[in-house]
Structure formats: C-alpha cells, structure tokens
Amino acid sequence: MNPDASTIAAGAPIEVDLSPIAEGQDIKVFWRGKPIYISHRTKKQIEEARAVNVASLPDPQSDEARVKSGHDQWLVVIGICTHLGCIPIAHEGSYDGFFCPCHGSVYDTSGRIRQGPAPSNLAVPPYQFVSDTKIQIG
Amino acid sequence: MSGPSDYQPSNPALQWIERRLPIFGLIHSSFVAYPTPRNLNYWWTFGAILSFMLGMQILTGVILAMHYTPNADLAFKSVELIVRDVNYGWLLRNMHAVGASMFFVAVYVHMFRGLYYGSYKEPREVLWILGVIIYLLMMATGFMGYVLPWGQMSFWGATVITNLFSAVPYVGESIVTLLWGGYSVGNPTLNRFFSLHYLLPFVIAGVVVLHVWALHVAGQNNPDGVEPKTEKDTVPFTPHATIKDMFGVACFLLLYAWFIFYMPNYLGDADNYIPANPGVTPPHIVPEWYYLPFYAILRSIPDKLAGVIAMFGAIIILCFLPWLDSAKTRSSKYRPLAKQFFWIFVAVCILLGYLGAQPPEGIYVIAGRVLTFCYFAYFLIVLPLLARIEKPRPVPNSISDAVLAKTGSRSTPMVSTAIVLALAGSLFAGSIDSAKASEGSDTPPGNKWSFSGPFGTFDRGALQRGLKVYKEVCSSCHGLSYIAFRNLAEAGGPGYSVAQASAFASEYKVKDGPNDAGDMFERPGRPADYFPSPFPNEQAARAANGGAAPPDLSLITKARSYKRGFPWFIFDVFTQYQEQGPDYVTALLQGYEEKVPEGVTIPEGSYFNRYFPGHAIKMPKPLSDGQVTYDDGSPATVAQYAKDVTTFLMWTAEPHMEARKRLGFQVFVFLIVFAGLMYFTKKKVWAASH
Numbered sequence: 081m082n083p084d085a086s087t088i089a090a091g092a093p094i095e096v097d098l099s100p101i102a103e104g105q106d107i108k109v110f111w112r113g114k115p116i117y118i119s120h121r122t123k124k125q126i127e128e129a130r131a132v133n134v135a136s137l138p139d140p141q142s143d144e145a146r147v148k149s150g151h152d153q154w155l156v157v158i159g160i161c162t163h164l165g166c167i168p169i170a171h172e173g174s175y176d177g178f179f180c181p182c183h184g185s186v187y188d189t190s191g192r193i194r195q196g197p198a199p200s201n202l203a204v205p206p207y208q209f210v211s212d213t214k215i216q217i218g
Numbered sequence: 219m220s221g222p223s224d225y226q227p228s229n230p231a232l233q234w235i236e237r238r239l240p241i242f243g244l245i246h247s248s249f250v251a252y253p254t255p256r257n258l259n260y261w262w263t264f265g266a267i268l269s270f271m272l273g274m275q276i277l278t279g280v281i282l283a284m285h286y287t288p289n290a291d292l293a294f295k296s297v298e299l300i301v302r303d304v305n306y307g308w309l310l311r312n313m314h315a316v317g318a319s320m321f322f323v324a325v326y327v328h329m330f331r332g333l334y335y336g337s338y339k340e341p342r343e344v345l346w347i348l349g350v351i352i353y354l355l356m357m358a359t360g361f362m363g364y365v366l367p368w369g370q371m372s373f374w375g376a377t378v379i380t381n382l383f384s385a386v387p388y389v390g391e392s393i394v395t396l397l398w399g400g401y402s403v404g405n406p407t408l409n410r411f412f413s414l415h416y417l418l419p420f421v422i423a424g425v426v427v428l429h430v431w432a433l434h435v436a437g438q439n440n441p442d443g444v445e446p447k448t449e450k451d452t453v454p455f456t457p458h459a460t461i462k463d464m465f466g467v468a469c470f471l472l473l474y475a476w477f478i479f480y481m482p483n484y485l486g487d488a489d490n491y492i493p494a495n496p497g498v499t500p501p502h503i504v505p506e507w508y509y510l511p512f513y514a515i516l517r518s519i520p521d522k523l524a525g526v527i528a529m530f531g532a533i534i535i536l537c538f539l540p541w542l543d544s545a546k547t548r549s550s551k552y553r554p555l556a557k558q559f560f561w562i563f564v565a566v567c568i569l570l571g572y573l574g575a576q577p578p579e580g581i582y583v584i585a586g587r588v589l590t591f592c593y594f595a596y597f598l599i600v601l602p603l604l605a606r607i608e609k610p611r612p613v614p615n616s617i618s619d620a621v622l623a624k625t626g627s628r629s630t631p632m633v634s635t636a637i638v639l640a641l642a643g644s645l646f647a648g649s650i651d652s653a654k655a656s657e658g659s660d661t662p663p664g665n666k667w668s669f670s671g672p673f674g675t676f677d678r679g680a681l682q683r684g685l686k687v688y689k690e691v692c693s694s695c696h697g698l699s700y701i702a703f704r705n706l707a708e709a710g711g712p713g714y715s716v717a718q719a720s721a722f723a724s725e726y727k728v729k730d731g732p733n734d735a736g737d738m739f740e741r742p743g744r745p746a747d748y749f750p751s752p753f754p755n756e757q758a759a760r761a762a763n764g765g766a767a768p769p770d771l772s773l774i775t776k777a778r779s780y781k782r783g784f785p786w787f788i789f790d791v792f793t794q795y796q797e798q799g800p801d802y803v804t805a806l807l808q809g810y811e812e813k814v815p816e817g818v819t820i821p822e823g824s825y826f827n828r829y830f831p832g833h834a835i836k837m838p839k840p841l842s843d844g845q846v847t848y849d850d851g852s853p854a855t856v857a858q859y860a861k862d863v864t865t866f867l868m869w870t871a872e873p874h875m876e877a878r879k880r881l882g883f884q885v886f887v888f889l890i891v892f893a894g895l896m897y898f899t900k901k902k903v904w905a906a907s908h
C-alpha cells in the first residue's frame with residue numbers, strides 16, 4: 081500500500097525561479113502534493129528571527145540552520161502544520177510568520193513553532209540554489 | 219443460537235433441508251422461542267433498531283456504489299450527479315448520509331443503556347467487548363465514508379485524522395505515507411478509503427453475528443439486573459419482543475425520515491459542498507458530530523502525542539469497564555449514587571461534544587480540560603470507588619417480583635438533573651458571549667422563502683426572474699456547471715416547456731469536438747448541454763478577477779452558511795430552519811456599503827460588505843436598481859433581484875427539493891399509521907404479560 085511507481089516518479093525534484101518574488105512577498109508551490117512556502121523576507125523579519133534566544137524555543141533551532149547561508153533572505157518551508165497537517169496562513173499571527181487556523185499554532189518568521197499545539201518547526205524541504213535566483217526543491 | 223433445538227418443521231421439503239442443515243431450528247430457537255426477560259423496557263429495542271440501520275446502510279450503500287466514481291477529479295461531481303440525475307438518487311444519498319448519523323444516535327443510546335443497567339458485567343464481558351469493537355469499526359467506516367464525497371471537509375478531515383498517526387514515535391511518518399499511498403491525501407487515498415468503506419460494513423455484520431451469538435449464550439440483561447429464574451420471568455421472543463421491536467423501529471424511522479426529507483443537511487457541514495482543494499484549509503475544521511467528544515479530548519491536551527493517546531484511550535477504556543466497575547449490583551436502578559454519576563457522565567459527554575465543535579480558544583480550552591478530566595475520572599476513579607463505598611438498595615428476588623412491585627415505586631426527582639442543567643446553562647451562557655465577540659461579520663437577517671418549511675415549493679415567477687438575473691449579470695463571472703438546459707424544463711423547476719428550454723439552449727455557443735478533421739468547433743447548445751462556464755479553468759478565473767476566483771454558483775446556497783449558535787441550532791431541528799445559505803446569499807448581495815465604517819480597513823481592490831466574513835470582498839457590487847428589466851411587473855430593485863436570484867440558486871443547488879418534501883409528507887403519513895398499528899398490536903400481545 082505504499083506509494084506506487086508513478087506517484088514516486090511524479091515526486092521528482094522541481095525548479096523554481098525566484099526572481100519575480102519581491103521583498104516581503106511569498107509564493108506557494110506544490111511539490112509532492114505538499115504546499116511549499118517560499119518567502120522573500122525583509123530585513124526586519126530576518127532580524128526578528130535572529131533576535132530570539134534559541135534555547136527558549138519549544139523546538140530549538142537557529143534561523144541560520146534553517147536557511148542557506150548567503151541566501152538568508154529566502155525562507156523555504158513545507159507549509160504543513162506539524163500538528164495535524166493543515167496549511168498555515170502566511171503573514172498572520174503574533175510572530176509575523178505563519179498562523180494555523182485549525183488549532184491555533186503560531187510560527188515565526190523562520191517557520192519555528194512559537195505557540196500552540198504543534199510539536200515542531202515547519203519542516204524545511206531538501207533544496208539547493210542552482211543559481212542566485214533559482215532553487216531546486218527535492 | 220442457544221444450543222440444539224427440538225424444533226421440527228411440518229413441511230416435508232423443509233424437513234428435508236432441516237435434516238441436512240438445521241437452519242430453521244437455529245432461527246426458531248434464536249428468534250422465536252428464545253426466552254426474553256419480560257421486564258425489558260423500550261431502551262432494549264435499540265438492538266433491533268441497530269440491526270435495521272446496518273441493513274439499511276449496506277443496502278443504500280451498495281446501490282450508491284454503482285453510481286459513484288472514486289477518483290479525486292470526479293468524485294465530487296459523481297456525487298452531485300447521483301443526487302441530480304439518478305432515479306431517486308437524492309433519496310438514496312440522504313438515506314445513506316443521514317443513516318450514518320442515525321446509526322450513531324442509536325449506538326450511543328444502546329451503549330448508554332448498557333452502561334446504566336450494567337449490561338457489561340459478568341457473564342456479559344465478551345458481549346460488551348464485541349460491542350466496543352463494533353463501535354470502533356463503525357467509527358472507521360463512518361470516517362472513510364465521509365471522505366468519499368471529496369468536499370473540503372472530507373479532504374481536510376481526512377488530512378487531520380490520518381495525521382493523528384504521525385504522532386506515533388519513530389514510525390509515525392511512514393504509517394501516514396502508507397495510509398495515504400502518496401505524499402499527501404490524494405487520489406490513492408480516496409481509492410483505498412472507498413475500498414475499505416465497502417469492506418468494513420461486512421466486517422461489522424460479521425462481528426454483529428458474534429455479538430448476537432454471545433448475547434444469546436449469556437441471555438439478555440434487563441432493567442432490574444437479576445437473571446431470569448423461572449418460566450414466569452420470561453416471555454417468548456416472538457411475538458412479544460418482535461412486535462415491540464417493530465414498534466421501536468417504526469418510531470425511530472419517524473426521526474430518521476424527519477432528517478431525510480426535511481433537514482438532510484442539518485447534520486452535515488456546508489463546507490462539504492465545496493470541492494476539495496488541497497491548497498486552502500477551511501477556517502474551522504470539525505469532524506462529524508459523532509466524533510466531537512473525542513475530538514474535544516484530543517484538542518484539550520496541549521501535547522500532540524498525549525492528545526492522540528488520550529483520544530484513543532477514551533474509547534479503549536470502555537473495554538476494561540467490566541473490571542473497573544466491580545460492584546455486584548448490575549442495574550443503576552438499585553444504585554442511588556451510581557445513578558447520579560451516570561447522568562453527570564452523560565452530561566459530560568454531551569458537553570464535550572459541544573466543545574468539539576467550538577474554536578479552540580479561551581474558555582473552551584479550559585472547559586475542555588475540566589471535562590476531559592471528568593470523563594476519565596468517571597471510569598478510573600468514580601466507578602471503582604463506588605463499587606467499594608456505595609450501599610445499593612436491595613434488588614428484587616426475581617423479575618416477576620419486580621414487575622409486580624413496579625406499580626408502587628416511582629423514582630424520586632434526581633439531583634443530578636439539576637446539576638446537569640446548571641452546568642450546561644453556565645457553559646452555554648459563557649460560550650454565547652465569546653462567540654459573539656469573535657464573529658467577523660454581521661448575521662444575515664432572516665427572510666420569508668417560498669421554499670421553506672415542510673410544504674415549501676419554489677415560486678415559479680421568482681425562478682424565471684432569477685434565471686434572467688443570473689444570465690444577464692452573474693453569468694459573466696460565475697459558472698453554473700451542474701445545471702443542464704434540460705433541467706429548466708423539469709418538474710419542480712422554473713416551469714419552462716421542453717421547447718422553451720431548447721430555444722434557451724440554442725442561444726448559447728457550446729464547444730464540441732474533435733470532429734473528423736480533429737478540430738474543436740462551436741455549435742449552438744442543446745438541452746443536454748450544461749451551462750458553459752465563463753472561464754476555461756480556475757487559474758484563468760483567478761487571473762481575471764484579481765486573485766479571487768468567482769465560485770461556481772450551482773451549489774452556492776448549500777455551500778454557504780453562518781453559525782447559528784446555541785440555542786438556535788436546537789430549535790432549528792423542530793422548526794426545520796434550513797435557509798442559512800439563501801439568507802446569507804441575499805444578504806451578501808445587498809450588503810455593500812460605500813462608506814467603510816470606522817476601524818475597518820479594506821485592502822486595495824476589495825469592497826466593503828457587511829455580511830462577508832472579514833468584510834473585504836473582491837466582487838464589486840453586482841446589482842443596482844433597474845439593471846435587469848422584468849416583464850411581469852415585479853419591482854426592478856436590488857432587493858427583488860437578490861431575492862429572485864437566490865431562489866433560483868436554491869433550485870440549482872437542489873432541483874429535486876419539491877419532490878423531496880412531497881414524498882416526505884407521504885412517508886410521514888404512512889409511518890404514523892404504521893407505528894400506530896404496531897403500538898396497538900403490541901398492547902394486545904403483551905396484555906397477558908403485564
């Protein structure tokens with residue numbers, strides 16, 4: 081009952097062009113049927129993400145560990161709430177990041193869980209930068 | 219099923235079979251001669267009601283499966299086509315969907331009855347545990363069935379419930395992938411759920427056979443909880459129990475029919491009339507009502523794994539009930555304290571159910587935690603403790619003693635009733651306030667609709683005018699893809715003739731093809747064609763409308779609703795109020811205001827609407843006075859347009875509504891007569907036994 085060959089094949093890596101995404105904006109792409117948020121963070125958002133005391137977080141992880149260095153403005157996360165799988169809404173909630181409408185989990189500008197029942201941070205999918213304005217997810 | 223029988227059929231052909239397969243003896247000893255305690259009350263008819271419902275679900279389900287397509291792209295549409303085009307498809311679907319809820323109503327009554335009268339105690343432990351297994355199977359079946367229509371709630375309910383398994387340490391993620399057959403809920407998930415939804419009812423039927431077998435070995439419990447000792451304590455199953463069960467089933471059918479014919483959508487969720495969309499989570503996900511208490515338990519625990527364990531634990535704990543409650547007296551009738559706590563427990567379950575449907579914030583979370591504690595405390599603290607400290611009243615010597623003494627003792631008014639009412643009252647009072655505060659929009663005012671109530675019919679004039687408004691105004695952005703031109707000439711619709719419908723169709727250009735040369739071409743519409751959509755696909759619709767795709771209007775009056783809140787949702791059951799959707803749609807069409815009120819900011823490209831959730835709507839004010847000319851002299855005002863087009867859209871959402879209400883009336887007349895006959899027959903049969 082595990083995924084069949086065609087499902088696995090359709091889950092191959094995809095490339096996304098980042099150049100049209102302005103600062104402060106974000107897009108949602110689908111990979112393997114999952115929504116992936118790619119956000120172009122503002123200076124302020126990056127600072128907010130880096131200012132917190134990592135040890136005080138429910139799922140401690142530094143912002144640097146969640147983005148690719150040299151591309152600090154790009155946050156790429158799987159937009160699936162780690163609680164029970166709803167899609168959080170971007171730019172909402174008290175941490176300027178994501179807010180899950182289902183049971184009220186709040187994520188910050190680095191996609192880290194700050195409040196609510198979700199146990200862990202929004203997952204970062206495997207991806208790399210092919211060029212400065214293009215990433216490959218998967 | 220109670221051992222060998224000495225029954226011999228008189229017909230030689232049956233004797234021939236009987237010698238080779240003693241099936242008639244089995245039936246005779248199980249359902250005819252079987253001794254049943256003579257003091258059983260009506261709560262005992264729920265066993266028969268449940269068997270009946272299981273049969274009903276399997277029967278309607280098998281027929282529905284002949285018309286249903288388990289494919290993520292087609293499932294939603296195929297369900298709509300069942301309702302619209304299959305002969306009596308609307309009836310089948312309502313029977314099946316409402317039937318699931320009624321099945322759970324009956325099973326909850328049946329379980330609480332077992333709880334109250336101690337039917338799980340020695341020697342009926344296995345019987346009880348088999349019952350819990352049936353209940354678990356029913357939950358799984360019900361859940362998978364709810365996924366099949368592939369609406370928004372189906373999809374997101376499936377996502378949330380399957381994700382419960384991701385809480386399992388280490389292997390959680392792989393279990394979830396295995397359940398999905400992919401990387402998210404999708405077509406493979408739908409396919410396997412369909413397969414299992416078809417399989418499990420037969421598994422249930424198998425376990426039901428074991429359940430009945432175990433019942434007939436241990437014998438039925440009874441309200442006094444003393445085992446039958448002599449002949450005098452029992453009556454033969456047929457005709458006594460049979461006729462009583464028939465009367466019970468008939469009464470239950472009245473309730474069932476009330477929902478099938480008059481409020482088929484009351485127990486469902488409006489969001490499920492929106493096709494599944496993996497990109498958008500509905501703002502408020504609720505499971506079907508019968509899971510709500512457990513959903514509330516899940517949410518009231520702040521830790522994911524612990525929440526899931528608590529939720530499943532709440533069901534599994536029932537299996538241990540025979541050993542948690544070690545009191546010797548079975549029936550709560552003779553246990554003054556246990557009786558009080560039982561009713562408190564019932565209230566706790568109902569309140570948990572109510573909380574499960576509320577947003578998880580503020581007072582609800584705290585109340586949820588308290589009630590979750592109460593739920594478990596009942597099993598783990600109260601029952602074991604009561605068995606030790608409670609002094610039960612003396613039980614009668616035999617069932618016949620109990621029946622004779624019955625005239626004397628009337629139970630005293632219960633303190634617990636007062637406790638329960640006070641508890642419920644305070645909670646609801648609190649919840650109403652917070653619900654009011656959190657609403658982001660005004661409640662639409664009620665309207666008088668020609669189609670409301672048990673005898674409602676569509677106002678033909680309004681339907682025809684509404685069609686005109688749709689055609690001249692709405693259709694430039696909104697599709698009506700489930701309505702074919704032929705529907706316009708069908709009974710219960712706008713009342714056009716077939717010729718008029720064809721003429722109407724031929725005004726449209728419809729894309730057809732490919733022809734022999736392999737090209738697509740345009741031709742005039744035919745009655746069998748569907749209303750063409752204004753945009754070729756959703757992306758185009760989105761791009762042309764500033765990012766918000768105009769929804770298809772075929773189902774809009776069923777897909778939109780607003781919260782009725784306590785206590786209205788209870789009154790609605792009796793008043794048959796079903797018009798939240800139409801009320802909302804008309805209100806929205808008239809809810810535009812030029813001046814944005816203080817304190818509300820409307821983003822660029824949006825308009826202020828009083829009734830739209832969040833107030834900022836992308837659709838510009840669609841109607842203005844005099845925009846559409848009416849030939850029949852009705853006022854050409856926005857209010858009239860809104861009302862007419864809403865009536866029309868109510869018809870598009872349910873073209874067979876008139877047939878539904880008409881048949882409902884006939885069924886009710888029949889059922890009332892039938893139940894009356896059963897009642898008097900039952901009285902006659904039991905005359906000698908009381």
Ligand code: FES
Pocket residue numbers: 161162163164165166180181182183184185196197198
């Ligand atoms: S799914 Fe997001 S908070 Fe529960």
